[in-house]
Amino acid sequence: LDFDGFSSLVDTLSIDSTEHDKRTIFAMLDDDRSGSIDVSEIKNALRSTGILDSERIRTVCIALLGQVGKIEEGVEEGSVEDDLDFNGFSRLVDELQVACSEQDKKIIFAMIDEDCGGTICASEIKSAVRSSGAISKMYDDSLKTFGLLVAATLVFDGGIFLTRGATDAFDFFTAYAVEDSLSVDNLFVFLLLFRYFKVPPQLVDICLNYGITGSILLRGVFIYAGLAAANAFAPLNLFFSGFLIFSSYQLLLGEGDDDEDDEPPEIVLNLLEKLPLTGTFNGENFFATGKDGSLQATQLTATLLTLALSDVLFAVDSIPAVLAINKDPFIVYTSNIAAVIGLRSLYQLLSVAVADLVYLEKAVAVVLGFVGLKLALSVAGVEVSSAFSLGVILVSLTSGVVLSNLVDDDMKEAYSPTPQSGLLSLMKRLTGVERTDEIK
Incomplete structure (x- = not known):
């Protein structure tokens, strides 16, 4: 031509x-x-x-990957045709409520239609999107960035070893590993909330930046509050221990897997209902004038508020876990910040690989249980060495990743992450309320 x-x-x-x-x-x-x-x-x-490497196209592809389970289920049930032309693909994207312009749909359809035949196979959308230039480069870049951040953390830990000794160095990296593993549930929540609020691709980065900044600030408050409470009332450590073991039990048991709700926790929804909301996005604006002329919060504000509240709920799980490793404010806070700084790269990795990490949640549950047991033993006067603790945690997480790679494709397709807040679960157990607000 x-x-x-x-x-x-x-x-x-x-x-x-x-x-x-x-x-x-x-x-x-x-x-x-x-x-x-x-x-x-x-x-x-x-x-x-590099046209296909744009953040907008990547974000749409990630959102599409998050709905692959529904596509495959629809193909099996016959509600979704396996062979789709562009119009069929466009309708499918709309039905899945993936925020995407007509132009982006055409770009992604052309990207999937490798033989340029004008049709694509719905059951192969997952593999086609994941192997596309839009996703593979982002995944590689995120993996490199995360690796560099881990390397920087190790260098910082080396400084702790030289200035504060081996015990603090082991405790720092152990706390960092615990926080990174527990951040997985936070990131699952981010993925699902972006889907629930139908966040446009161009606003996902903004939500991530605010969400991660909020995590840093909120974690600081929770860490110092937890330290003050634990030091003022020693028996509180027993409660922390029991809470961690209970959270581990909840994750291992996987209760609530049959729930169909894709909504944030009810406590969050109840708060949002009390706020004047426009129900729509208005660019990057947090507030807009409503139909009645009053000032109302946009859907962007609702999303950010939900991210912050959800982070609070999950921080109640993670802070006691870190305090079980070391109660030195410097070790606790720096390890926490080191983990939070890597959230963005970790989010991009999980957004692609989430369906493959079948056993990662169970591995995190084992880590929670071990840390809870370690805290209980310390209250009883039995100290578990920092080196042994780090070894158990790293072996647990590595085993979760390795076992996930060994499972067959059918099991991966059937898997859906179920991030759970131990605080919410405990509240519902104590009050007798059914767990109907599971985020899936």
């Missing part, structure tokens, strides 16, 4: 594009400056330009 042929092709495909955009893209594809391009190589050429 020369430029005129390429321009006609773009128009025929009903892709909204200005003359300037067409010339820009044609110039990028025309590597040898011959004035013509090979139509059969358009996809590979576009991938190499």
